Amino acid sequence: MAKYSEKAQEKVEKTMHEMKEGKLKSGSGKKVTSKKQAVAIGLSEARKEGAKVPKKKG
Numbered sequence: 001m002a003k004y005s006e007k008a009q010e011k012v013e014k015t016m017h018e019m020k021e022g023k024l025k026s027g028s029g030k031k032v033t034s035k036k037q038a039v040a041i042g043l044s045e046a047r048k049e050g051a052k053v054p055k056k057k058g
Contacts, residue, residue: 012042
């Protein structure tokens with residue numbers, strides 16, 4: 001299992017919360033309904049802020 005930094009965990013937690021409230025939107029502006037997509041967005045945002053996050057697969 002990959003280890004994520006505290007900052008990355010907080011970002012993912014925040015995006016999951018937004019998704020459950022129906023406020024999270026993808027890059028194209030559509031509402032996010034998938035948990036996997038919410039986690040991916042959270043990790044991506046954490047990566048941009050310089051948090052310790054493993055590289056993308058593929």
